[in-house]
Amino acid sequence: VVVVVLLGTFQNLCFLWFSVELSGTLVLSIECFGFLICHHCAVNENTRTFDLTSQQPGQRTRFVEIFGVIHFILFVPAFSRYSEPLEMGCVVSTPKDSGGNRRRPGSIGEVSVYVPGLRIPKPVDFAQSLGDYLSKNIVERLSALRTRIVVMTGQEGPTITRTKRKTQHGGSTLADLVQALEDYLPVLLGLVKDGSHLQYKVQFVWVNQEDNKEETTMSNAWYEVLSVLHLMAMLSLSQANLLLLPRSSSNDGHQPKVSEENRRASVDIFLKAAGYLDCAVRHVLPQLPAELRRNLPVDLAEGVLRALSLQALGQGVDIQLGMAIDSTKATLAVKRRLACEMVKCWQQAQDNIMNLPLTNGWGEKHCLFVKWKYVEAKAAAYYYHGLILDEGNTEKSHGMAVAALQAADEYFKESKKLCEAFNAASPLSRNPPPWGTMKYLSEKIPKDTSSKVRINRDLYSHERIMETAPTLPDFSLALKPDEYQLPQVDSSWRTENIKVGQTDPNHLKGDK
Template sequence: MGCFISKSIDERGTKKKSGNGGEIAVFVPGLRTPKTIDFGRSLHSYLSPDLIDRISALRTRIVVMAAGEGSAATKPRRKTATQHGGSTLADLQQALEDYLPVLLGLTKEGSQYKDLVEFIWVNQEDDEQETAISNAWYEVLSVLHMMAMLSLSQANFLLIPKAHSDGYQPKVTEENKKGAINIFLKAAGYLDCAVRCVLPQLPDEIKRKLPADLNEGVLQALAVQALGQGVDIQLGLAIDNAKATLAVKRRLACEEVKYWHQAQESTSNLPLGGDWGVKHQLFIKWKHSEAKAAAYYYHGLILDEGNAENTHANAVSSLQAAEQFLKDSKKACTDFCQATPTTSVPPLWGAMKYLSEKIPKDSSSKAHMNRDVYSREKVPETPPKLPDFSVALKPAEYDLPPIDHRWRAEVDMQQYPVSSLEENKREGKLELFQIDQLKK
């Protein structure tokens, strides 16, 4: 939907696109898209024309497709959100996956090619600000980021309630909810790989040049909030399941709190600046408050079933905390939607549609029904601590793919130039089938 402006950390504050960001269920930074570059000029003295043409063609395909898909990917209200100009977001994702193994040849340990090409990317929300860095690992990082953002865009589209021809209110189908969970895990996997495998390859001077979108804290926040939204969907599914116990629902809500707390920690000290940086922090605050409202609600219900000393008073305190966090979440939602660029207030669905009705009702009724018991117990001013559960939802496993086999042939070609094939053959250095392969 929106973005962190794509610029170096010390260049924030320049103008960027704004306006109405539409309706969202998932905060999706704007796509960072690649600009055309000339591989031949940088690599003609180092690589064969065939390999240069191959890597250039793969990247050009992404440039062309991204130009058509970039705006559509972040406009979920459009029916063409996953199809534009005959191509789909899935096609763009596949193009990135095809490019990555060939690109990784430039990063091979000891490679002389890593710093030869200046890679240029620009955020679609800020066309005047581009980031150009001569390091192949920066390109790998940008590709992984784009793969993750496309995934979040797909999840966003699935989770926008859709109107039906039967006249019922717009809703999110169970199929879409389960599909979105899988997509969240994939997005978190791409971002986790970026932090774990790619950022450590970049020297500090390059890291300081990275745009705000690729800051380690931002990448970590996006990864854990993807997991948090996955758990939020799981909680909604548990609420709809008559067999799910209060303990199961409380655990899910408490796990969700931990994810959003991590997201808040990852971005709390970052000088994000700009409208979309502020908007992202408001989104985290909104969802964090929702998660705490759910967790304290189910914790209060479970405490109210106990018989230990002051248990019922702690239950009241928990339910009151849930009601307060619910109010905080509604305010944070309003602040988020009103923040520039403005977005539409999304309709309630899933867990919060249920809890927005149940929390005020149960908080009031429990206190009224048990007022005699509560009068004998001192209700604490601060709610009891939530249970500390280890989080269960993890990013989908994703590692960088193997380097494309064409690089093996490239190494052989440089070791045994075609001009000396017959001589190498006479000296017994190459088998016949190897010579045939190199000639091809």
């Protein structure tokens, strides 16, 4: 027994030292491993590893049981000392993280379109919440439709980076998940039909990505509708990203590029994503009481939803500008207008998220992406503005052209630094092979700026030129989000006889 006590004390001292030097997970693993050894020995009468006192199995077992008790007594003080740091911070307990609720990938691969993570729904027991009010058929249908989404998002994780992952039936997981959401939404809307009290009966739980809180629970079906629309938009942006990653052609073997078909399809997808988000802002957010709106995760904050919608429009305009560059019919005026519209989109997106607490990995990266694209758009706009000004016949217009081109060059250099910062931010990412608008401008801006400055070097000094960079013209946005409307309530609700229990129609809370 003395030997056992000494061994236990020595182990505890080692634990206290390791608790300082090593991570909490490793410490807990070491300690639990030791305790499991004791438990294994206690239940295995044939164990001879710890036979220090007797050759009789019964005595050996009792001895090891004593060892386990002493080990546990020595373990408790050290564990309580260690356990305090686990409660710090805004994130829900780390065991939930390790269980896969909020998985954080180390890298998200090539990024043409940034998607700030997919919010993931957690299982809901509709039978317990709605069994007293609805028929078994509709409760089971709600459960089946939502469970399908839970399983698919759980398998896919917070981001979709693979282009060719197929299901066993030949479809893609991305398309199947979008279809699952579209199937679920009309049935879900039955819970909010005509202000039904059923909208307050179910606690919906979603795992966040941009918010510091790991997950958000609310007893309001409009929160579920909002979450579904947000996920549909993020899946659309993911689909656009996959379309806009350059691929090598097996026919020509040249540098990877994005086909015109994919570019045109991506514009339609951007408008669809913007439509989902616009509907969420205009038609779903107003349905939530003010208190619940204040408690929404930052992922669903109005500013973030508006910024994502503007991001979709901005990237759609970027694709249009790239196609205009490739077209021999597009004039400089058309290209300048598109570039200036792109600036407006990204400026408004940045304004919407500027004061929001986007401080964790996905959120910080989101802010960097918007800032990078805003500066990149200004480089394009000043470049085309400079070319148009250079067509003038006056000394003043030539000087302003040089100023605009030098501004374009400065913004282009800044955009490259912001691009590096974006890719270095967690989760790591990388640029696809250059293509489209910025491939063209990365070659033209330095070359044309150097040429114009050399020609007009006697007109303006560098300092004077930078100080007098002309104001960009203001154009209204031509691209508009799709006019998405919430679907009609599923026909299965027409024959549903909702049982009215003892409910409070003014019950608006239940958020956690």
